[in-house]
Amino acid sequence: MALLEQINSPADIRNFSDEQLRTLCAELREYIIECCAENPGHIGSSLGAVEIAVAIHKVFNTPEDHLIWDVGHQAYAHKILTGRREAFRNNRKLGGLSGFPKRSESPYDAFGTGHSSTSISAALGMAVADRLQGKERRTIAVIGDGAMTGGLAFEGLNNAGSLKTDLLVILNDNQISIDHNTGALHNYLVRFTTSHRYNLLKRKVWNTMGEGHSRNFLQRIVKGFKRFLLRRQGDTINLFDALGFRYIGPLDGNDIVRLTRTLERIKDLHGPLLLHVITTKGKGYAPAEENQTLWHAPGTFDPKTGQRTGKPSDRAKFQEVFGTTLLELARKDPRIVGITPAMASGCSLDLMMKEMPERTFDVGIAEQHAVTFSAGLAAEGMLPFCNIYSSFSQRALDNMVHDVALQQLKVVLCLDRAGLVGEDGATHHGAFDLALYRPVPNLSIAAPMDETELRNMLYSATQEEWAGATVIRYPRGCGCGAPWRGEPFRFVPVGQARRLHEGRGIAVLSIGTAGIEAAEAVRKASEAGIDVLHYDMRFLKPIDEEALAEACSRAAHLITVEDGTVIGGLHGAVAEYLSDHACANTLSPMGIPDRFIEQGKPAELHQLCGFDAEHILQRIFALSAEKS
Secondary structure, three states, X not given: OOOHHHOOOHHHHOOOOHXXXXXXXXXXXXXXXXXXXXXXXXXXXXXXXXXXXXXXXXXXXXXXXXXEEEOHHHOHHHHHHOOOOOHHHHOOOOOOOOOOOOOOOOOOOOOOOOOOOOHHHHHHHHHHHHHHOOOOOOEEEEEEOOHHHOHHHHHHHHHHHHHOOOEEEEEEEOOEOOXXXXXXXXXXXXXXXXXXXXXXXXHHHHHHHOOOOOHHHHHHHHHHHHHHHHHHOOOOOOHHHHOOOEEEEEEEOOOHHHHHHHHHHHOOOOOEEEEEEEOOOOOOOHHHHHOOOHHHOOXXXXXXXXXXXXXXXOOOEHHHHHHHHHHHHHHHOOOEEEEEOOOHHHHOOHHHHHHOHHHEEEOOOOHHHHHHHHHHHHHOOOEEEEEEEHHHHHHHHHHHHHHHHOOOOOOEEEEEOOEOOOOOOOOOOEOOHHHHHOOOOOEEEEOOOOHHHHHHHHHHOOOOOOOOEEEEEOOOOEOOOOOOOOOOOOOOOOOOOEEEEOOOEEEEEEEOOHHHHHHHHHHHHHHOOOOXXXXXXXXXEOOXXXXXXXHHHHEEEEEEEEEEEOOOOHHHHHHHHHHHOOOXXXXXXXXXXXXXXXXXXXXXXXXXXXXXXXXXXXXXXXXXXXXX
16 A cells, blocks of 8 residues: 555645556555454445545645535545544544544544535535635535435525535435435436436537537537437436536546546536536445445455454344334234335335335435325324434424324334444434433333333334324344244333332432343342332333332432433433422433533443443442432
């Protein structure tokens, strides 16, 4: 990696020859594969975007020129080129680099992009701010075709086209996000980019005109030709032209020389531009090209063979419990339909999708639409299970309030990746769902402690007793090994807690999988001669007031434990109960504190936030000593 080791900033590549650029791209791929083999990350999308990163940093004056990546897991080559080559070995580790662009990490990260579809709006805001302040610089947004399915992307495009602000949007079209893309926009891009007449004649026009002719004249010819061609194909006008953008492309985004030449030709053009590039996810690494879904984030692997080296757990993932149980329920209940915003394999809805494709819907990266679409299904008698990652569901809060809860529609919102999810960091932690959804009327909120409870809650949500909208939240990854597969369903009454351990003086009130850590602490306290009352609350709303009354009567000290923000979650609910009932009990919250939590392994983060078993045990000992 002779070239890569010489690069400490993008300025080091701006005089590179074509051959040096090709070599650099090859070395970047080799380095990304080497690092990600031992330290897992989002490898497929970053391998596909190597040439985009190199070309932008060669042609534009970053960081003076703004560069935004959307979604940010495309940006590994960008991080390596911008002074973080050695630090990249600790990517996504506690205390290491974030897996996504982060403004506080580098001046080259113009905008944080852990969620999708934000780049165009943010880039437009920056470009307008520069214009108002008289600053001469360029703003570039690189957006994947998966992220382009998000409604916010179109809001940004629509506004940018009308403002006529100088802005370059690069559409990185690899026709896949995590799973294969779906929807009308995806079909449009495929049809447009594979048009034989368009690509053949476009190349002829480009080669005939050459570099010496007027760019404006060339653009007029190309735009006129596109309009003629697309009318012949049944479209009145190119979609991006209609939104006010000057469309350029499509071209091979993995051809570094052609991509660099194109950026050099258009960088000084004014107004909103959209450059459409076609790339291959996993480019340059055969295993990643062959199975693009798996290699989005494959875990550890042998870089030579592509063989995955991670040791499989003998415990089931919550995602497997969800997917398997929902399919089992759907076989018996024709009302059940499954909905996901582009996370079918991640949440295991793909299990139902394979057997019942007509009753499962991947709506693309469109969380708001997913919820309101579910509301429409519910309004006509279907029973939708809408699965969204907790952090992403924040975008759909308004839809849950107005389209579901207000209308008292029975939608089961399954929040995957709730709590501290690990190496993806602050943008992906599901820290706020309990607090965000608790104030909403006509809404129940449940959090299973283990695999058995998740299975039974999914079943119970299909029963009449669970009326109205329901949120069921559960974490990423493996459970504790509780039996679930093939187990008979047991009904879980709404709002009913479980007493897990008898005791007096101190009561631990836990919710969700944080109860596993709490139960371990309670067990160790009992071995030390301190018997603590422990309730698995199971429901945040409606909360079990009988269980709270008993805890208050038997324990002077209450401890709440939750894998969510302590502000507004279980701690907030218990504090309100104590206040409303004039209880004198002391209350100690344990959960996610009032700050954004960085990336790291979940166990590390639980310890960092102070609600792992050891911290809970020490809190029990301290309160016991105080009582004595």
